[in-house]
Amino acid sequence: MTTLSRRSPRIRRALLGATAAGAALTLAACGGNVGAAGGGEGADFPTGPVTISVGAEAGGSTDVIARAVAEGMAEDLGVAVPVVNRAGANGALATEEVAGKPADGYELVILNASLITITPLAVSEDEAVDIADLDVLKGLSQDDYVLIASPESGFETLDDLKDASGEIKYGTTGVGTGSQLAQAVLFKQAEIDGTAVPFDSGSPALTAVVGDQVQVATVQLGEAKPQIDAGNVVPLLAFSAERNQFLPDVPTAVEEGYDVPVSQYRAVAAPKGLPEDVKARLIESIDATIATDAYKEFNENNLFTPHEISGDEVTTEWTELGEKYRALTEEYDINLAEG
Amino acid sequence: MESLQNVLAGFAVVLEPTNLLYCLVGVVIGMLIGVLPGLGPAATIAILLPLTYGVEPVTAIIMLAGIFYGAQYGGTITSVLLRLPGEASSVVTVLDGHALARQGRAGTALGVAAVGSFIGGTVAIIGLTFLAPLVAGFALDFGPPEYAALALLGILLVSTIASGARVKALIAATIGLLLATVGRDAFTGAERFTFDNLSLADGIDFVPVAMGLFGLGEILYNLEERHRAVQAPGKVANAWPSRKDLRESSGAVTRGSVLGFFLGILPGGGATIASMAAYAAEKRRAKDPSRFGKGAIEGVAGPETANNAAATSSFIPLLTLGIPANATMALMFGALLIQGITPGPQLVTEHPELFWGVVNSMYIGNVLLLIMSIPLVGLFVRILRVRAAILAPVTALITMIGAFTINNSVFDVLLVVVFGAIGYLMKKFGFEPGPLVLAFVLGSLLEDSLRRSLLMFDGSAAGFFTRPISATLLVAFVVVAVLPLVRSVRGRRTAGSGSGSASGGSVQNREEESV
Numbered sequence: 001m002t003t004l005s006r007r008s009p010r011i012r013r014a015l016l017g018a019t020a021a022g023a024a025l026t027l028a029a030c031g032g033n034v035g036a037a038g039g040g041e042g043a044d045f046p047t048g049p050v051t052i053s054v055g056a057e058a059g060g061s062t063d064v065i066a067r068a069v070a071e072g073m074a075e076d077l078g079v080a081v082p083v084v085n086r087a088g089a090n091g092a093l094a095t096e097e098v099a100g101k102p103a104d105g106y107e108l109v110i111l112n113a114s115l116i117t118i119t120p121l122a123v124s125e126d127e128a129v130d131i132a133d134l135d136v137l138k139g140l141s142q143d144d145y146v147l148i149a150s151p152e153s154g155f156e157t158l159d160d161l162k163d164a165s166g167e168i169k170y171g172t173t174g175v176g177t178g179s180q181l182a183q184a185v186l187f188k189q190a191e192i193d194g195t196a197v198p199f200d201s202g203s204p205a206l207t208a209v210v211g212d213q214v215q216v217a218t219v220q221l222g223e224a225k226p227q228i229d230a231g232n233v234v235p236l237l238a239f240s241a242e243r244n245q246f247l248p249d250v251p252t253a254v255e256e257g258y259d260v261p262v263s264q265y266r267a268v269a270a271p272k273g274l275p276e277d278v279k280a281r282l283i284e285s286i287d288a289t290i291a292t293d294a295y296k297e298f299n300e301n302n303l304f305t306p307h308e309i310s311g312d313e314v315t316t317e318w319t320e321l322g323e324k325y326r327a328l329t330e331e332y333d334i335n336l337a338e339g
Numbered sequence: 340m341e342s343l344q345n346v347l348a349g350f351a352v353v354l355e356p357t358n359l360l361y362c363l364v365g366v367v368i369g370m371l372i373g374v375l376p377g378l379g380p381a382a383t384i385a386i387l388l389p390l391t392y393g394v395e396p397v398t399a400i401i402m403l404a405g406i407f408y409g410a411q412y413g414g415t416i417t418s419v420l421l422r423l424p425g426e427a428s429s430v431v432t433v434l435d436g437h438a439l440a441r442q443g444r445a446g447t448a449l450g451v452a453a454v455g456s457f458i459g460g461t462v463a464i465i466g467l468t469f470l471a472p473l474v475a476g477f478a479l480d481f482g483p484p485e486y487a488a489l490a491l492l493g494i495l496l497v498s499t500i501a502s503g504a505r506v507k508a509l510i511a512a513t514i515g516l517l518l519a520t521v522g523r524d525a526f527t528g529a530e531r532f533t534f535d536n537l538s539l540a541d542g543i544d545f546v547p548v549a550m551g552l553f554g555l556g557e558i559l560y561n562l563e564e565r566h567r568a569v570q571a572p573g574k575v576a577n578a579w580p581s582r583k584d585l586r587e588s589s590g591a592v593t594r595g596s597v598l599g600f601f602l603g604i605l606p607g608g609g610a611t612i613a614s615m616a617a618y619a620a621e622k623r624r625a626k627d628p629s630r631f632g633k634g635a636i637e638g639v640a641g642p643e644t645a646n647n648a649a650a651t652s653s654f655i656p657l658l659t660l661g662i663p664a665n666a667t668m669a670l671m672f673g674a675l676l677i678q679g680i681t682p683g684p685q686l687v688t689e690h691p692e693l694f695w696g697v698v699n700s701m702y703i704g705n706v707l708l709l710i711m712s713i714p715l716v717g718l719f720v721r722i723l724r725v726r727a728a729i730l731a732p733v734t735a736l737i738t739m740i741g742a743f744t745i746n747n748s749v750f751d752v753l754l755v756v757v758f759g760a761i762g763y764l765m766k767k768f769g770f771e772p773g774p775l776v777l778a779f780v781l782g783s784l785l786e787d788s789l790r791r792s793l794l795m796f797d798g799s800a801a802g803f804f805t806r807p808i809s810a811t812l813l814v815a816f817v818v819v820a821v822l823p824l825v826r827s828v829r830g831r832r833t834a835g836s837g838s839g840s841a842s843g844g845s846v847q848n849r850e851e852e853s854v
Contacts, residue, residue, distance in 0.1 A: 058381050093537045211478075211479030211481075212479075232684060
């Protein structure tokens, strides 16, 4: 394993933070938010730390992506790029908070596509996040959903599922998630009789399939892969538009004739109305980050497929996906909020 | 025997100076952040993760694991001294631990807790060494119906744990259950008591509730009763438990180790229920149960042993099944990924040096923690010599900062204040916060698991009895609920009967309502 040799300001500050904790128990005061940093040289922006908010707890996919991006941006921008976790309401809390901040480029947020495209189908309108409130800077990657079955269920292909007698219990990663939408639409399209069993997140849903508590579930590939490799779960289908590079032998739903392309996309966004030069500098810095070997290796290790499109393309793509999902749920009379 | 060779090779890995150093660094950081309420091991590991990029995978995980179990040691200190339980699994430690501290026996409480934690941790590591592959399946056999039955049993224990009036304990527990319903419904997306506030969408966090009710509530109450405020300067000299204390605790430590080890394997709620079960078991076994809540040493030894054993055994699902049991474990999962190692079912066979290195580092880490505890207990106990006029505002400040750091949310700080006021009123009117907090923690586990189970059973509650583990747990529930009743019929006890059946009844009602 190549060591990611660098001593970014962030690492040094983390070190200082740890020392401070030992000395005076002040780590709590710092939390995840590292203190003020020195100015950049030459350019006017940035002169202080650029904060990246994450609408999920430390440790999840969104969080690790934020930290990988922050690492690279800190290097490129020459200022600290602290990651602040502000979990709540599927990420709506952090996103709305950042959307309300001044558009000066010092506050960024990692967006989850599902928050924009799927969650509005499950929650009331005034709680849904509108992508128009944000300046999307850059698309990052795509994290594919895969339909898995427990070995005890005997399912090896989608056809087995269709031929199964009786009702199938399928685990989802929660209400208003891609996991729920993808399966609800697939089951309707393929005319499979099924009941959704929502879990709190991917890990308990996966555990439930490994333990044969539910016969199938749809979780993100990164979580499922070790269990697939060990033969503890059987992959039936990927919900990506094209075959996933890490699962070349598993067909996609689209190939099987079911029009449910659902993936989790992630992008970096800022409050609406950034000054052009600031925006350009931030995009340049993100571009520099995603071009590094360390970042590419990070994507590979976590089984994220790069989907590095421009901010405008993200807005268009996500808006179209949102409309598509709404049309699908209406066509098949699916109500994500009924559980 | 090949596996034994691997175990020994693992010790060779740990004894490399770099690994020993990182183990020490990990447990020291862990202990310190454990002392700070709020900033938990998960957040700390997230911040320190970049530090581990440059070292070997096994070294990285040794340090991160050290932070995790070190924090369990540290958490006891604030629970006992300042009545601030940082985690759900140390709530019951507060009950007798703080009572002991007020009697000037904080050193005894902390000493017993340290010894208990050491033994509980070590027993669990031995279990991890020899039983991990055998018991890992236990975590998989626990589906939603089993969790529902376990949560039911846990809620029943809440009424046992309370030391004051049973009726008041039940009222407090009911309020706790109601508070657990706040937030977006995880099954339908419907808003429940959120008042259109996004901060409430995920419900109320445990930490603001516990810190408000226990910590801030206590401070406010003490302000009123100034003369009785925390001040026991002369008596804190006995920083170490006597032989008698240790002898009295030995049974509790043994039982706590076993309970903690097995329940800790369950992702989600295992450690909390283990500590509660350990406390309840000690109270039931005691010749004079009325001592509990007033400073019974077994009331500290049992749960503290159990929660440390549980913290250690919670590594079993991660290391043997590749399933992260909680946020901290998820981060370690991530740390391994960064190092190019995918934690999964094959970890033990593909990277035995990593598996055994980490497991064996825990033996060393536990010894280090015990050694550190001895002087630190004496040091921390001196906090109690600080005058209340200074200690109270500092504690309040730490509480607020702690609440803020969990979600970087001012809303949580406001919640601490609100629950502080509620805690003060509860204390004033003779209600204990313990039942409320514990019922609150178990409430969402019960609701989610029950509804999930019913979806699996097509709405039929009979399904609970067709599965061996959930059926056994439900039988245990009935026995625990009915036993006091039978005893009272025999005329041996009359006091316990009413509440025993009442709690069973209330839980059953709840089940029917949800159906």
